Amino acid sequence: MSGSDQESTHRTIERVARESYGRLVAYLCSHTRDVASAEDALSNALVAALTTWPRDGVPQNPEAWLLTAARHSLIDHVRHQQVAVASEPTLQLLREESKEMTLSAEFPDERLKLLFVCAHPAIDPAMHTPLMLQTILGLDAARIAHAFLVSPTTMGQRLVRAKTKIRDGGIQFEVPQERELPQRLDAVLEAIYAAFGIGWDDLAGIDQRGRDLAEEAIWLARVLLQVMPEEAEVRGLLALMLHCEARRRARRGAEGRYIPLLEQDSQQWSLPLIAEAELHLAEAASRGRTGRFQLEAAIQSVHAERARSGRTEWTAIVLFYEQLTRISPTLGTRTGHAAAVGEASAPEAGLAVLDRIDPEDVSAFQPYWAVRAHLLQRLGKASEAAEAFDRAVGLAEDPAVRQFLLQRRG
Amino acid sequence: MQFALLIFEPPEAFAARTADENDAYLGAWRAYHKALIGAGVLVGGAPLQGPDTATTVRLKEGQRRVQDGPFADAKEQLGGFTILEVPSLDAALDWAARCPAASVGAVEVRPLSPEYLRRVTG
Numbered sequence: 001m002s003g004s005d006q007e008s009t010h011r012t013i014e015r016v017a018r019e020s021y022g023r024l025v026a027y028l029c030s031h032t033r034d035v036a037s038a039e040d041a042l043s044n045a046l047v048a049a050l051t052t053w054p055r056d057g058v059p060q061n062p063e064a065w066l067l068t069a070a071r072h073s074l075i076d077h078v079r080h081q082q083v084a085v086a087s088e089p090t091l092q093l094l095r096e097e098s099k100e101m102t103l104s105a106e107f108p109d110e111r112l113k114l115l116f117v118c119a120h121p122a123i124d125p126a127m128h129t130p131l132m133l134q135t136i137l138g139l140d141a142a143r144i145a146h147a148f149l150v151s152p153t154t155m156g157q158r159l160v161r162a163k164t165k166i167r168d169g170g171i172q173f174e175v176p177q178e179r180e181l182p183q184r185l186d187a188v189l190e191a192i193y194a195a196f197g198i199g200w201d202d203l204a205g206i207d208q209r210g211r212d213l214a215e216e217a218i219w220l221a222r223v224l225l226q227v228m229p230e231e232a233e234v235r236g237l238l239a240l241m242l243h244c245e246a247r248r249r250a251r252r253g254a255e256g257r258y259i260p261l262l263e264q265d266s267q268q269w270s271l272p273l274i275a276e277a278e279l280h281l282a283e284a285a286s287r288g289r290t291g292r293f294q295l296e297a298a299i300q301s302v303h304a305e306r307a308r309s310g311r312t313e314w315t316a317i318v319l320f321y322e323q324l325t326r327i328s329p330t331l332g333t334r335t336g337h338a339a340a341v342g343e344a345s346a347p348e349a350g351l352a353v354l355d356r357i358d359p360e361d362v363s364a365f366q367p368y369w370a371v372r373a374h375l376l377q378r379l380g381k382a383s384e385a386a387e388a389f390d391r392a393v394g395l396a397e398d399p400a401v402r403q404f405l406l407q408r409r410g
Numbered sequence: 411m412q413f414a415l416l417i418f419e420p421p422e423a424f425a426a427r428t429a430d431e432n433d434a435y436l437g438a439w440r441a442y443h444k445a446l447i448g449a450g451v452l453v454g455g456a457p458l459q460g461p462d463t464a465t466t467v468r469l470k471e472g473q474r475r476v477q478d479g480p481f482a483d484a485k486e487q488l489g490g491f492t493i494l495e496v497p498s499l500d501a502a503l504d505w506a507a508r509c510p511a512a513s514v515g516a517v518e519v520r521p522l523s524p525e526y527l528r529r530v531t532g
Contacts, residue, residue, distance in 0.1 A: 363449040394445025398515040406437045
């Protein structure tokens with residue numbers, strides 16, 4: 001096999017691993033509930049592929065090949081376990097499934113169940129997103145750890161603990177019943193959005209957590225949409241993230257300078273991403289069930305309109321925020337509402353909205369201070385504005401945002 | 411729970427200390443200090459003069475050994491420390507990430523050890 005053939009084989013393995021990882025893990029652990037063993041088995045299968053495929057060629061059905069190899073590895077693993085008696089049912093189950101399994105790729109897509117398991121109420125909410133990133137996308141603990149600002153060892157331990165809880169805690173691999181579906185789905189959506197982590201990207205109020213996982217979050221939302229095409233909020237979330245992602249390039253100027261949304265050159269926004277976002281939003285709206293993510297996407301959609309009309313319809317944004325604060329009165333939403341009111345009517349009105357928030361709650365919430373500073377400055381209250389700017393700068397993590405705010409402060 | 415943020419800075423950061431009032435690094439530190447006070451998490455701390463002012467003392471086999479310069483020879487040197495009262499390591503890491511030194515040098519986060527303090531002080 002020539003070098004370039006080998007290279008293309010490696011690329012195929014990477015692509016199959018990326019596209020099939022979650023499907024394979026979900027299927028492998030859907031009966032045993034043993035996520036860690038399923039992941040180990042799949043990684044063994046991928047190692048085997050790296051030696052076999054370049055030699056024998058890529059199998060006709062790579063996914064089925066990986067599944068078979070992973071399954072063998074899983075059976076070996078269970079056999080070698082000391083607790084042979086306890087694991088006998090598992091082994092039996094695997095054997096039976098093996099018999100049914102032929103080399104066709106026709107195995108059920110269990111990723112939805114796995115997503116619901118990852119965001120199960122019995123699992124620490126802080127671990128919902130890391131679990132999804134690892135089990136569905138195959139990201140390693142170190143990468144996840146950096147994004148969530150914990151040490152790789154700690155993240156590794158937390159992931160192990162969460163998987164043990166899934167295996168031993170009686171958490172069922174199932175799609176929740178109609179009755180509890182909205183709430184459970186919300187946890188899944190929240191977890192995906194947490195990976196995206198843009199929070200709120202106006203006036204240099206930025207929550208940086210997990211921001212380098214934006215593409216992974218979009219991927220997760222696409223996976224969710226594949227398995228839940230009927231849910232309006234899934235499309236709402238995807239539309240929201242696509243709108244924000246469309247502006248990625250415009251957010252930074254020369255030398256990495258931070259550019260706030262209102263000053264971005266809309267010519268630099270990605271029109272295909274905006275168009276895709278709009279499609280999902282329209283499709284979601286046609287289902288007649290509005291929700292938090294659709295409203296947030298609608299706000300971003302109004303901002304995106306500027307690319308066409310050259311202006312921002314703040315009144316429309318305020319209306320969406322009013323609905324949003326009713327169903328999801330988070331600090332981010334309330335701060336965004338205040339900023340929009342400040343633009344649509346007057347800075348005093350914006351400040352009045354901010355003043356309804358308990359100061360205790362915002363002592364470490366950066367966007368609040370950024371918006372407050374901006375509104376005070378527009379009112380000409382220089383010294384109060386400077387105080388608020390300082391708080392916003394001091395709470396910022398991104399040096400470019402810090403620089404931007406310090407310049408604004410004057 | 412109390413944590414120390416040990417602030418390691420490169421020479422440029424030490425140099426910025428004598429820059430004029432408009433220096434961005436200085437401004438960032440001023441703002442960071444305000445944010446710590448505003449959030450009610452600051453317990454104490456102090457900046458240190460530069461590593462060129464350091465003198466290191468050891469006793470080897472009863473002999474005094476005095477060395478010009480800091481204990482460790484590294485590009486980034488201890489520039490100060492901040493002690494915070496926060497609920498968890500996660501919260502301490504959040505504050506470390508916001509520290510202006512984190513983007514030019516490094517911030518080491520360590521829990522204080524009240525148990526050891528008790529053993530020592532009795």
